[in-house]
Amino acid sequence: DAKTTQPTSMDCAEGRAANLPCNHSTISGNEYVYWYRQIHSQGPQYIIHGLKNNETNEMASLIITEDRKSSTLILPHATLRDTAVYYCIVRVDGNNRLAFGKGNQVVVIP
């Protein structure tokens, strides 16, 4: 079962930063926070992951609170192609058995 809580859905304005929250209050010390997204009818796409420190790559930034009980995925400049279901997943190190949950349906509005 998923160990994370996300909004069911949210809208974001095109061109603005999109901040996607995730709660994982029961996360353990060896568990990573992973983010994937699934654009309609496509396979899940890996976005980013982190353990303690904030992370940034070409797609997004991941901000993890100091107590690690929540995190925020930031899409710096949302485009219409970012419309997708976003999954925040807690993953035990060394285990790629991912519990996807229901995700957050993000719609980018022109």
Place this chain on the structure above:
Amino acid sequence: NAGVMQNPRHLVRRRGQEARLRCSPVKGHSHVYWYRQLPEEGLKFMVYLQKENIIDESGMPKERFSAEFPKEGPSILRIQQVVRGDSAAYFCASSRDRALEAFFGQGTRLTVV
């Protein structure tokens, strides 16, 4: 997720037939995972294989389903005597190491008529 190739993309089978789904992982990846997504539901883990070995099959239905990842060739998910409830999207993912992120293919959409 470019690199994980699944075929066919769409597969139609009559009840009672066999379905064979193929997955070629990213070159250099020896870890393969299969997931199933039923209509209007989230992805569910089925099985994890590493070349010639099944590591974790805790998500596989007990009957009719099997998976293999031979030394040479793609990973195969096999469903015998399909039923309508098997209609779903089946996704394969691969990783270079079990500790590294997995990349997904575009899936095979199985329809049982």
